[in-house]
Structures are given as C-alpha cells and as structure tokens.
Amino acid sequence: MFQSYLFPISYAFMSFPVAALVFTLPFLVVQYRRHGYINKIRAIVLYLLLLYLLNAFYLIMLPMPASRHNAAPTGSIIQHIPLQFIQExxxxxxxxxxxxxxxxxxxxxxxxxxxxxxxVLTVPFGLFLGYYFRTRWVVCILLSFGLSLLFEVTQITGIYGFFDHPYRIFDVDDLITNTLGGILGYRIALWISALLPRIEQLDSKVDHSAKRVTYTRRGIAWMLDLPIWMIPFLTLQSWQLQGAYWITTAVYFILLPCCTGGRTFGKWVVRIRISSRDGCNRLWGLTVRYVLQYGVLIGANVFLTTPSLLTSLPGPWTGIPYTLVMLLDFMFLVHLIIRVFKRNPLLVYEQWSKTQNQITWPHKQQTSAENLADNSI
Known part of the structure; x- marks a missing residue:
C-alpha cells in the first residue's frame, strides 16, 4: 500500500522544478511589492508550500485511467454516510x-x-495556515474543508470533464478526515511556533534604504516594462514611421520617469526608482543614462537590423559594424559579470550618468540598520 504512495510523490518532486520556475516570477513581484525585499525564510516556507500542494495533488489524482474514454463506474459514485469508515x-x-x-x-x-x-494529507496544510498565514481556527477549518472539497469535486468530475467518467468516488468521510488533518496541523503550528522565527517579525528590523537593489529586481522591472513599451513601438512600426524605436524609447524611459519621480511601470511594481546622485538634474541624468543604455548598447544591435543602412556601405566595409557591435556586447558582458561578482550594482552607464536605482518604501516602515541581518537575494 505504501508503495503506491511513492509513485505520485516521485512525480511531484520531478515536476517541482518546472512549477517553481513558473511560480518564481509572480513570487518575486509580490514579495518586492509587499515587503520591499526577498526574505530567505519566507521564500523557503512558500516554496515548501508549493512542493506540498504538488504532492497532495498527485497523491489524490494518480494513478489516472489509461485513456480519456474510461469506463463508467459500476456502483455508486457518492459515499454520503458520515463516518462510514469506522463501520468498515x-x-x-x-x-x-x-x-x-x-x-x-x-x-x-x-x-x-x-x-x-x-x-495526514492535510496536516501540512494546517501547519502553513497556522504558522505562515496566521489564520484563525475558523478560517483554518473552512480552508481545509474547501481544499478537501476541491479534491473530491475534481475526482468526481473526471478532472472537470477531461475523462468521460469519474474514476474516484466522492466520499464524505474524506471531507471529514481532511478537515480534521488541517485542524491537527493548525494546532501543531501553535505548539511549535515558539521554536520558529515569527513570520510577522521578519521585517521588523529591516532598513529598506540600506538594501541593495539587486540585478534580479532590476531585471523583473525591465521584463514588466518591455511589453508596455512594445505596444506603441509595434504600432508605430506598423505605420512605417521612421525612428519608432527612438521615439518610444525616449518617451517611455526618459520623459515618463522624469514626470513620475524616476519610475516606469515595472519599477513602480517592484518599488524602485531612478535617482540622481550628487544633486544632478534628473532629466539630464535620465537622458545620459538611457542614451548610453538604449542608444549605444542596445541601439547598436538595433542598427544591425536595419538593412538599408548596412547596404549603403561599400562592400568591404559591411563586416566592420558587425565586428564592432559584437566587441561592444562582449565588453559589456564582461563588465556586467565583474559587477555581479563584486556585488557592485552600478554599471557603466549609471556611473557616467550619475544615476542609480533606489528602493522606494514608506518612511514610516523604515527602521535603524543596527543588527540588520542580510536576508535578501
């Protein structure tokens, strides 16, 4: 019997890396937006919750019928007598x-x-509710019952119509035992919470102004900005407007941040902004920064995608732009790697423009940096 449980658990662990990859981006966005940084303890707990839910799903759903066109059940598909398992x-x-x-x-x-x-299946669920989410016991009962009901409905509907017929019965005793497991896990969480870090106090000594803006955070902001920038860019491109790249880049990455305190949409979501160092003019700093970043570093690659400009060069000279751009890209890659390993967030275009990324966080939630434990990634 226990051997049959190892099969779905192994599937859960094999699919966990894929699920974690999908989960990571929204997780980072929410954590940056809600807490201002990534706490390792909070990250470990939430990834464990994801792993648990995968195991619970596979344990309930597997094994599945060999074909979507499975045979209809011969007996009743609903066991509606409470505590029937005791009689059995x-x-x-x-x-x-x-x-x-x-x-x-x-x-x-x-x-x-x-x-x-x-x-036992829902004991971990109650643990997470009691320790991390700090729910009330009534909420724990409702959520544990709701999770069990979700399992039962998924089974009796043949995974919502994927299979022609149900391949498991709807058992009211499963609702009872699953809910009991959630309550038990909730009580265990209350007993052991004194031995674990208090979730609500993880951010009590964090000074957001002293936190370094990581390249991960900056990359997420750029990923959120990219599709927004592409909408007007592709629109202007469809109208065959010359200079669509330069116009949309100047408006979105220079004029917009100048009017919003250094924020684009992506930077606003992850709570960072571009600030000027040494009292420099914001518009001038943004202009220099993004001319170097999007005009030189990225713009050089855009130049190579413009055949009309390359074909105007004499035949022996057409290879020179490709060589120069490849050399520029390689030099910037080396520069970026050096900065990452030296934990220096300022890149060359930030140094020359005297700008930097800065975390924006309400002043009332900032505390002293004394005894600050660096839990960020």
Whole structure:
C-alpha cells in the first residue's frame, strides 16, 4: 500500500522544478511589492508550500485511467454516510474482545490506513495556515474543508470533464478526515511556533534604504516594462514611421520617469526608482543614462537590423559594424559579470550618468540598520 504512495510523490518532486520556475516570477513581484525585499525564510516556507500542494495533488489524482474514454463506474459514485469508515474498520477487523493484543490489528487494516492517510494529507496544510498565514481556527477549518472539497469535486468530475467518467468516488468521510488533518496541523503550528522565527517579525528590523537593489529586481522591472513599451513601438512600426524605436524609447524611459519621480511601470511594481546622485538634474541624468543604455548598447544591435543602412556601405566595409557591435556586447558582458561578482550594482552607464536605482518604501516602515541581518537575494 505504501508503495503506491511513492509513485505520485516521485512525480511531484520531478515536476517541482518546472512549477517553481513558473511560480518564481509572480513570487518575486509580490514579495518586492509587499515587503520591499526577498526574505530567505519566507521564500523557503512558500516554496515548501508549493512542493506540498504538488504532492497532495498527485497523491489524490494518480494513478489516472489509461485513456480519456474510461469506463463508467459500476456502483455508486457518492459515499454520503458520515463516518462510514469506522463501520468498515469494525467489520473488517479480526478483534477478539478477550485478547487485548488483537486490537493492534486495526492499525494494519486497510480502511484505517486510508483514513489515517487522509488525515495526514492535510496536516501540512494546517501547519502553513497556522504558522505562515496566521489564520484563525475558523478560517483554518473552512480552508481545509474547501481544499478537501476541491479534491473530491475534481475526482468526481473526471478532472472537470477531461475523462468521460469519474474514476474516484466522492466520499464524505474524506471531507471529514481532511478537515480534521488541517485542524491537527493548525494546532501543531501553535505548539511549535515558539521554536520558529515569527513570520510577522521578519521585517521588523529591516532598513529598506540600506538594501541593495539587486540585478534580479532590476531585471523583473525591465521584463514588466518591455511589453508596455512594445505596444506603441509595434504600432508605430506598423505605420512605417521612421525612428519608432527612438521615439518610444525616449518617451517611455526618459520623459515618463522624469514626470513620475524616476519610475516606469515595472519599477513602480517592484518599488524602485531612478535617482540622481550628487544633486544632478534628473532629466539630464535620465537622458545620459538611457542614451548610453538604449542608444549605444542596445541601439547598436538595433542598427544591425536595419538593412538599408548596412547596404549603403561599400562592400568591404559591411563586416566592420558587425565586428564592432559584437566587441561592444562582449565588453559589456564582461563588465556586467565583474559587477555581479563584486556585488557592485552600478554599471557603466549609471556611473557616467550619475544615476542609480533606489528602493522606494514608506518612511514610516523604515527602521535603524543596527543588527540588520542580510536576508535578501
């Protein structure tokens, strides 16, 4: 019986890297937006929650029928009698009232093991609700019941119509035992919470102004900005307007941040902005920064995608622009790698423009940097 549980668990662990990859971007966005940085303890707990949900899903859903066109069930697909499993345990157990040791045979009985499994299945769910989310016990009961109901509905509908017929029964006892497991996990979380870091106090000593803006954070902001910038760019391109790249880049990355305190949409989401150092003029700093970044570094590559400009060069000279751009890209890549390993966030175009990325966080939530534990990534 226990062997049958190893099969879905192995599938859960194999699919976890893919699920984690999909989960990471929204996780980072929410953490930067809500907490201003990434806390390692919070990240570990949430990834463990993802791993648990994958295991629970596979344990409930697997094994599946070999074909979508599975046979219709021969008996009832709904078991509606509460605590029916207790009657099944009593009926199928060989208990001798005169022999005390015979009662231990219950723990090897299949119906008992199935009920125990359904309790254990949602104990981690209750742990997460009690420790990380700090829900009330009433909310824990409702959410545990809701999770169990989701499992049962998914099964009885054949994964919402994917299979022609249900391949598991809807068992009211599963709702009872799963909810009991959630409550048990919730109580365990309350008992052991004193031994674990308090989730609500993880940010109590964090000075956001002292935090370094990581390249991960900057990359996410750029990924959020890119599709917004592309809409007007592609629109102007479809109208065959010359200089569409330069116009949209200047408006979105220079004029917009100048009017919004150094923020684009992506930077606003992850709570960072471009600030000027040494009291430099914001418009001048933004202009120099993005002329170097999008005009020189990226603009040189855009230049290579313009055939009309290259064909105007004499034949022996057409290879020179490609060589120069490749050399420029290689030099910037080396520069970026050096900065990453030296943990120096300022790139060459930031040094020359005297600008930098800065975390924007409400002043009232900032505290002293004393005894600050660096938990950011």
């Amino acid at each position: 345990i009593r009926r199928n157990s060989n208990i001798d009232p005169g022999n005390f040791l015979s009662y231990f045979s219950i723990f090897r009985q299949r119906d008992f093991l199935l009920a125990a499994f359904n309790v």
